Amino acid sequence: MTAAPAVETKDLVKVFERGRRTIWQRLRGEADKRDRFRAVDGIDLVVEPGEIFGLLGPNGAGKTTTMKMLATLLIPTSGTIRVLGIDPLARPREVRARLGAMLSGERSLYWKLTARENLEYFAALYHVPPHQTKARIASVLAAAKLADRADDYVERYSTGMRQRLALARALLPDPPLVVLDEPTVGLDPQASRDLRDRVRELKAQGRTVLLTTHYMEEADQLCDRVAIIDHGRIVALDTPAALKRTIRAEEVVHLEIGLEGDEGGAVLDRLGESATVARSERSNGTLTVTAHCASARNFVPAAFDAARSTGTTIRHVEVVPVTLEDVFLALTGRALRE
Amino acid sequence: MSLLAADLRAFFAAALKELRQQRRYPTLFLGQLFWPAILPASWVLMGRAYSGDDPQALVAFAERAGSSNVAVFVFVGYAMYNWLSALLWGAGTALRQEQLRGTLEAVFVTPASRLVPLFGPGVGTLLPMALTFASNLLALRIFFGIFPPVAAVIQAAVIVVLGIPALYAIGALFAASVLRFGEVAPVVQLIRGMFVLACGITFPVAMLPLWAQISAKLMAPTYIVDDLRGVLLRGETVADVAGDIAIVLSLAAVTAILAVAVFGYLERSARRTGMVGRF
Numbered sequence: 001m002t003a004a005p006a007v008e009t010k011d012l013v014k015v016f017e018r019g020r021r022t023i024w025q026r027l028r029g030e031a032d033k034r035d036r037f038r039a040v041d042g043i044d045l046v047v048e049p050g051e052i053f054g055l056l057g058p059n060g061a062g063k064t065t066t067m068k069m070l071a072t073l074l075i076p077t078s079g080t081i082r083v084l085g086i087d088p089l090a091r092p093r094e095v096r097a098r099l100g101a102m103l104s105g106e107r108s109l110y111w112k113l114t115a116r117e118n119l120e121y122f123a124a125l126y127h128v129p130p131h132q133t134k135a136r137i138a139s140v141l142a143a144a145k146l147a148d149r150a151d152d153y154v155e156r157y158s159t160g161m162r163q164r165l166a167l168a169r170a171l172l173p174d175p176p177l178v179v180l181d182e183p184t185v186g187l188d189p190q191a192s193r194d195l196r197d198r199v200r201e202l203k204a205q206g207r208t209v210l211l212t213t214h215y216m217e218e219a220d221q222l223c224d225r226v227a228i229i230d231h232g233r234i235v236a237l238d239t240p241a242a243l244k245r246t247i248r249a250e251e252v253v254h255l256e257i258g259l260e261g262d263e264g265g266a267v268l269d270r271l272g273e274s275a276t277v278a279r280s281e282r283s284n285g286t287l288t289v290t291a292h293c294a295s296a297r298n299f300v301p302a303a304f305d306a307a308r309s310t311g312t313t314i315r316h317v318e319v320v321p322v323t324l325e326d327v328f329l330a331l332t333g334r335a336l337r338e
Numbered sequence: 339m340s341l342l343a344a345d346l347r348a349f350f351a352a353a354l355k356e357l358r359q360q361r362r363y364p365t366l367f368l369g370q371l372f373w374p375a376i377l378p379a380s381w382v383l384m385g386r387a388y389s390g391d392d393p394q395a396l397v398a399f400a401e402r403a404g405s406s407n408v409a410v411f412v413f414v415g416y417a418m419y420n421w422l423s424a425l426l427w428g429a430g431t432a433l434r435q436e437q438l439r440g441t442l443e444a445v446f447v448t449p450a451s452r453l454v455p456l457f458g459p460g461v462g463t464l465l466p467m468a469l470t471f472a473s474n475l476l477a478l479r480i481f482f483g484i485f486p487p488v489a490a491v492i493q494a495a496v497i498v499v500l501g502i503p504a505l506y507a508i509g510a511l512f513a514a515s516v517l518r519f520g521e522v523a524p525v526v527q528l529i530r531g532m533f534v535l536a537c538g539i540t541f542p543v544a545m546l547p548l549w550a551q552i553s554a555k556l557m558a559p560t561y562i563v564d565d566l567r568g569v570l571l572r573g574e575t576v577a578d579v580a581g582d583i584a585i586v587l588s589l590a591a592v593t594a595i596l597a598v599a600v601f602g603y604l605e606r607s608a609r610r611t612g613m614v615g616r617f
Contacts, residue, residue, distance in 0.1 A: 016612060068612070071447045075609045097449040107440025110355065112362045117355070124351030125448035127344040153362075169444070 004085035006177050006208035007047035007070060012079035014040040014065050014232075039065040041232035042079070047210055049176070052203050054223035055212040056324060058334070062232035063212035064103075067181050070210070071101045084177055097127065100170035100178040105185065106162035108169075111155040115146055115165050118154060119172065126173040140168040144198070160191025167198060178202055180211040184218060196222050216324040228328055235331045244322045247330045249276065249292030252323070253299055256316035257287040263310045270306030275299045278329045286315070292326060348450040352458025356432060360462060367469060374470045375477035378416035381540075382409045382482065402542040405571035409482040414570060415539045417474045418563040421498075422539075424463040424470075425505040426530055429513035430522030432459030437516060437614070446614055456510050456601050464502070471498070486570045493569040493576045497562060497583070504558035504586050507593035514601035517608040533559050558589040 017034040040062040047053040055063045068074040070083055072092040081088055088095040102108070109118050119137045128136050141147045144164040154162060163183065170178060180199070184192040199222055202209050213219050219226045220240045227237040236243055253275070257267060264280075264287050271277055275293035282288075293299040296319040307314045329335055360366065385408050389395030400406040433455060436442040445455050475491070478484045486494075512529055516522045534540060536550060537559040543551055554560040561582040568574035576583070608614045 065612075068443075073443055073446055073609060073614055074612055075606070093449045096447055099447065101444075101447040103443050103447065104440040108444035110359065110439075110441060112359045113355065117358055121351050121355045122444070122448065124348045125445060125450040125454065127341075127348070127449055130347065166444075173449075 003049045005046045005082070006049045006051075006084060007045060007053075007210055008080075008082040009043055009045045009066075009070075010080045012040055012043040012045075012066065012069065012081060013038065013077045014062075014069060014074060015077040038232050040069070040076075043229070043232070043234055045227060045234070045237075047208060049208050050203065050206055051224040052199065052209045052211070052222055054219040054226040055210070055229050056214065056216065056219040056223075056226050056328070057212075057229035058214055058328075061214075061229045063214075063229055064181050065232075066229075067101075067103060067179055067210070067212055071099060071103060071179055072096055073103070097173060098175055098177060100173060100175035102163075102166045102170045102179070102183060103181045105166055105182070106159055108166050109154050109162060112153060114151045114153055115141065115157075115168075116150045118165065119169060122169045123172050128172055136172060136174070140171050143171070143201070144168040145194075158191070160187050160194065163187060163191070163195055164198065167195070171202075175207065177208045177210070180209065182212055182214070184213070184215065192218070216328070220324050226324065228324070228331065230328070230332050230334075236327065240324060243324060243327045247276075247278075247292055247322060247327055249322055249326070250294050251292075251296040251299075252278075252320050252326050253289075253291045253293060253296050253303070254316075254318040254320070255287075255289040255291065255303060255314055257289065257307060258313040258315050259285050259287055260311060263312050267306055267310040267312050270310060271303055273306075274302040276330075278326065279333065279335070287312075290326070290329065292322070292330065345451045345454060348448075348454045349458045350461075352454050353461030356459045356462025357465060360466070367466065370466045370469045371473045374416065374420055374473045375481075378413045378474070379477055379481045381412050381416070385412070402544045403567075404542075405567065407484070407571050409478060409484055410486065410571050411567060412540070413474050413478055414566045415541075415563060417471055418537075418559060418566070419534060419539050420470050421467050422505060422508075422533055422559055423530055424467055425460060425509035426512060426526045427509075427522075428463035429456065429460045429506075429509040430516055430526060432462070433513050433516045434520075434522055437520070443614055452601065452605055453598065456513060456597070457506070460506050460509055490569050490573075494566050496576050497565050497569065497579070500583050501558065501562040501586055504562070504590035504593065507590050507597050508558070511593055511597040511600060514597060514604050517601070517604040517613060520613065533557065536560070538563055556589075558586045558593070561586045 016037050016039055018037050019034045021032055021034060043066060055066060057063050065074065069076050069081060070088070072088045072095055075089065083095045084098050086094050116137060119140065120133065123133045123137060141150050144167060146161060146165060146168065149157070149161065154165065157165065167183070183199070184195050187195065196218065199209055199211070223240060225237065225239055226243060227234045228243070229235070236246065264282055267287065268277055268280055271289060271291060275291040277289060278292050279290040280287060291299065300317060304314055325335065396406040399408060403411050405411060436445060436455060442455070512522060512525050515525050536546070536554045537557050538554065539559065543554050543560060546554065565579040565582050568579055569576070
């Protein structure tokens with residue numbers, strides 16, 4: 001018998017109203033004229049047990065809303081969800097008991113309490129049996145490398161330490177499924193690496209990890225599978241390697257081309273003959289181009305020829321490997337950070 | 339461990355968390371000691387300034403209040419006001435702070451009952467309130483040379499303890515509004531003002547029009563403050579006010595049920611609108 005998916009959603013939709021409906025409008029029985037905004041617009045997702053699954057997308061794509069619905073913090077407008085085979089709408093407390101959630105990072109801790117006091121409180125909220133509490137807290141503190149600072153107030157911690165403590169708290173119930181919303185936001189590179197290592201350890205322990213991120217490197221390095229999400233919809237879902245193969249390019253070339261007049265269209269046409277122009281942007285006499293090509297060795301000389309023949313000047317060339325950012329660009333025409 | 343036992347443990351952990359956080363700001367406790375002594379004393383002195391030593395004024399007061407001891411009457415009223423304020427503000431403010439800080443979502447993704455964050459933090463207000471009562475008693479002794487009989491003080495303490503569920507439930511009822519409206523202050527100000535006016539906290543209920551006196555009978559603080567004055571001023575015993583205590587406990591049960599229902603409704607509303615994580 002195969003195990004049930006760790007997470008399964010079907011046609012998941014969440015609609016929010018924009019603006020407020022005043023008490024006066026309600027009392028007068030006026031029609032609700034607020035705009036409706038589909039933050040999540042029909043997401044189908046299956047996360048298998050034991051994998052690290054990433055939701056990758058720009059800010060406002062619907063990642064956090066999806067996470068909050070899985071974590072029982074939001075009620076979906078329509079669609080179905082199963083978390084570890086349980087319907088969170090019908091049996092929310094059972095889902096919460098099996099779920100380790102780190103949703104608002106360092107803000108989710110009591111800064112005027114010590115790490116140990118935070119964990120003691122949450123151990124009680126997670127219904128950790130009293131005789132196991134001390135050992136469980138010692139275990140998660142050691143895993144988070146915070147044992148020696150356990151009795152310091154959280155306000156004296158660095159951002160990275162607080163994030164590690166928030167993750168330690170999420171692990172108090174020893175959950176088979178861990179959901180992490182933007183776990184490395186605001187962290188320095190070293191702290192980010194430490195946290196990613198912790199996430200890999202969770203997978204090694206047999207847990208399923210579902211995380212959101214808008215850092216393509218994070219999704220690439222960490223996730224077994226990635227769903228790229230934009231405007232509330234999944235636009236692609238596969239392993240990072242398979243996603244990168246979909247754009248049919250081996251390399252990505254970024255060009256900065258100096259323009260004298262209206263030569264932009266002509267040079268783009270010429271570049272398009274030897275590569276796929278994924279993105280172009282004109283600003284202050286400079287045309288910035290991102291091109292997907294089979295070989296930069298062949299494309300770069302062709303680009304210089306194109307510039308010469310159109311009376312423009314290439315000012316900067318950068319050749320980089322294909323990333324998930326390029327996949328997102330190819331699928332949506334926009335960069336992840338836009 | 340049964341679910342109920344686990345939730346009870348979570349409830350006391352929430353109270354302990356609140357007390358631990360209060361302990362980080364020890365100067366707050368100084369306010370609990372001095373202000374309750376100074377403010378009601380100033381009211382008593384103001385009353386004396388109006389009436390002087392005119393025995394007719396005291397007789398008129400005794401006819402309405404049931405005692406001519408203005409100082410104890412005012413101090414009991416003030417203690418009630420303070421207690422009511424703390425419980426009305428306490429639960430709502432604690433919930434609001436959780437929302438502003440970002441910890442409310444972390445609490446709501448645990449399997450603990452939603453009633454834990456609603457009712458648990460209110461326990462944190464009980465210790466400061468005990469300090470306030472002690473401060474009131476001390477001020478009566480120092481400023482006015484009055485110390486009620488120990489037996490009366492003990493019976494007053496019993497009435498206070500039995501009144502806790504009612505005031506607690508009132509606080510929880512209005513705290514729930516945080517989930518829908520995000521801010522509890524306007525509601526608390528309105529309700530506190532209503533209780534101060536209607537429940538005989540700073541003046542006898544007999545001063546109110548008849549319809550307001552009838553309305554006051556539906557409010558638990560009216561009975562609690564009157565019973566406290568009964569044992570401290572009129573020589574009554576807990577047995578004498580047992581009927582009132584039964585009414586207070588019944589009102590507590592009704593208010594608590596209402597608070598749970600309102601909280602449940604508003605919590606579902608907050609999960610639909612996303613208000614849990616907004617502020």
